[in-house]
Each structure stands twice: as C-alpha cells, then as structure tokens.
Amino acid sequence: MNKLEKIINKSTDALSRFYPRQKDLFVFIGWHKSKDGEIFADNAKHFFLYIHREHPEIRSVWISKDRALARRLRSEGFRSYYEKSILGIWYSLRAGYVVIDAFLQKYNAFLSRGAKITQLLHGKGLKKKGYAQVPILKNDFIFGTSPFTNSLLPVEFTSGAQMCVAGYSRNDQFFDKTKLYFSPEEKKLVDILETHKRNGKKIIMYAPTFRRGNKDFNPEDHFNKNRVSSFAKEKDVIFLVSLHTKYRARKALSISDTIIDMPECDINSLMPFIDILITDYSSSYVDFLLLDRPIIFYVYDIESYHAKEGLIDDYESHMPGAKIKSEDALFIEIERVLNKEDDWVEARASVRDLYHTHKDANSSARIFSIINSNK
Numbered sequence: 001m002n003k004l005e006k007i008i009n010k011s012t013d014a015l016s017r018f019y020p021r022q023k024d025l026f027v028f029i030g031w032h033k034s035k036d037g038e039i040f041a042d043n044a045k046h047f048f049l050y051i052h053r054e055h056p057e058i059r060s061v062w063i064s065k066d067r068a069l070a071r072r073l074r075s076e077g078f079r080s081y082y083e084k085s086i087l088g089i090w091y092s093l094r095a096g097y098v099v100i101d102a103f104l105q106k107y108n109a110f111l112s113r114g115a116k117i118t119q120l121l122h123g124k125g126l127k128k129k130g131y132a133q134v135p136i137l138k139n140d141f142i143f144g145t146s147p148f149t150n151s152l153l154p155v156e157f158t159s160g161a162q163m164c165v166a167g168y169s170r171n172d173q174f175f176d177k178t179k180l181y182f183s184p185e186e187k188k189l190v191d192i193l194e195t196h197k198r199n200g201k202k203i204i205m206y207a208p209t210f211r212r213g214n215k216d217f218n219p220e221d222h223f224n225k226n227r228v229s230s231f232a233k234e235k236d237v238i239f240l241v242s243l244h245t246k247y248r249a250r251k252a253l254s255i256s257d258t259i260i261d262m263p264e265c266d267i268n269s270l271m272p273f274i275d276i277l278i279t280d281y282s283s284s285y286v287d288f289l290l291l292d293r294p295i296i297f298y299v300y301d302i303e304s305y306h307a308k309e310g311l312i313d314d315y316e317s318h319m320p321g322a323k324i325k326s327e328d329a330l331f332i333e334i335e336r337v338l339n340k341e342d343d344w345v346e347a348r349a350s351v352r353d354l355y356h357t358h359k360d361a362n363s364s365a366r367i368f369s370i371i372n373s374n375k
Helices: 003-018 042-054 067-075 086-094 106-110 147-151 169-174 184-198 225-235 267-273 284-291 302-309 327-338 345-355 363-373
Strands: 022-029 059-064 079-082 095-100 116-119 141-144 162-165 202-207 237-241 259-261 276-279 295-298
Touching (some): 022 086, 042 059, 042 095, 059 067, 059 086, 086 095, 147 162, 169 267, 169 363, 184 267, 202 267, 276 284, 276 327, 284 295, 284 345
Parallel strands (some): 059 079, 116 141, 141 162, 202 276, 276 295
C-alpha cells in the first residue's frame, strides 16, 4: 500500500466513524472469488435475495469487488455497485447494516465503522480451525444453525456479538423451490442435470476440500477420471466434480460424457439435484444433511490431515456415512448406495438435529426478524 492509499484509507476510516447511518439500508459483501472474478454465492447472497424479494422497504445493495458482477446484478434489477465506485463508497458509508458471511476485509472495514456488522457465517463442520482470528470490526450479530455449531466458534471471533440460532439463508431453497436462484452459468449446468435426471440417471457430487499448504495435491491422484468414467457408464450415473475455489483457479478435472467439471458457482444451489455426496472434511455435508440423502466420506489422508489441520473432538461420530480410504473401497461403497443399501439413516438424522435446530425454509425470515427487533 503506497502513502496516498494509506492517507485515503485513514481519512475514509475517520469519515466512516461519524457518517450518519440509515437503518433501512443494508449492504451485503460476499467472499467467494475465482480466477475470473467474484462469485455470487453463500449466505450473504441468499439473504440479499430474500430482502430484495420480501422487504422492499429495505434498500438492499450488493457491494462487489467485481465490476462485471455488479453490472450483471443491476441488469437483473438489483442494486449492486463496485466497492470503489462513488456509489459503492456512498452506500457503504450510509448503511446501517453490513451483512457478511466471512471476515470483513480491511478496505470494507474502513467504510463500515458505525454500522451493525451482521455475520451469517459460511459453514462450520469437522475442521477445528476456522474463524480463529480477531475480526477487524467486531461482529454485532452472529447467526448460526444450532447452539452446538455456535459453541464451536472461537471466543476471539464471537466476543461482544449477539449469538443467534436462525439457520442459514442458503438452505431455505432446499425446502422452497421458489427461492432457487441461478446465475447464467449455473442455469446451463442445472439444465444439463435436469436432463440427466429425467433420463433416470443418478447424480453423484464429488467435493474434496482444500489442502492447506499442499501445492502438489491433485484430486485426480485419488479419483482416476478413466476409472470413474467407466464406472459411471456401467452404472448409468453422472459424476459432478466440485473442486474447492482455491484449487479450481489452478486445476480442473477433465470432462467426459459422464463427468462434469463444475464451473465456479454456488454449490448449495445445486445440492437439490444431487443424489449422493462424496466429500472429506468439507462443511458442505452439514448442509446436505437437510436433504437426508447418502453421504460418503472419502478420507484417504485423514490421519495426516488431522495431525496438520486439526479436526473437532470425536469427529467420527459427526460423520454419518462410510469412511473410505481407498479408491477400490470407494467404488464398492457407491455401488452399495446405488443398490439402496443405506446403513446411515438414523445417524444422519442424529447429526442433522445436532447441527440444525431449524429444518425449514424460514431461516432468512428469522434472521430479519431478529435484526428488526433490535433496531
């Protein structure tokens, strides 16, 4: 950061502290990005859509790091502006509420002092690490899915916040299809998936998580595309591969008639179309529990991952599905599930109830009600 930028940031920070805030103005800031720009995704996105749809008395504004995304959202009838544009800065300085689902970045924090920081989170699963740093601005509200998941958050992250259990906005669409929203790229993919499902095919998603510090990690080393394709043809299924954002910008699995390499998009919006989820330590399975469909945990490196990254205590009891450590065993387990041999129905329900107090389409409504009652 050069001297001019430092002067501007300090001036903006001072201005932000004393600028009058408007309680009927909410700005939303996402965190997902790829090599091509920002991805419109996660809880901030879905709460933004809810406010736009259900509460016209509230001015909802998506503040984007990506000019192209801001233009696209405006073309669809939403308020959205590039974060460093005049209107982006203006709305950020005036907003009574700043809605986020990850850590607020320094630039946005400079513009947000005096606003209520409303933290919707982006998942809490098996990983012990996560949110383990002091936010630049303290959170005023934190919305989790259950008392248990809230208890996993570190005190340096939750200090001073009103802890709330309302559910995740992104999961409302599981229970109400009218709340589904797709970007143009997502719509193309959904059309393909719906065609396959109409033809009787099962959709299996493979979603491995990020291996921090392991630059040489390649999902294909444990998910051989040729073998996967042959298996898919034999069993008449489709594999949908979703790499973590931090891998997807660098590597992608090859595509065949039976393997779809998922483009950068909102993974939760695709979950209603998935029949079986294969994952490892990703929190994606926690949301998928609400659909009560089979989960396979492909954890070939669980000992080394646990030693390096750390998993929550008694983590195996939080994994309601087969724990698979080899590719051979993976295909055997997939075949069992396709044959409707599901040994994990009760375990899924138990873990679901631990992680989700609410199982309905009303998480966004609860979040808004809590915010509104505290104005």
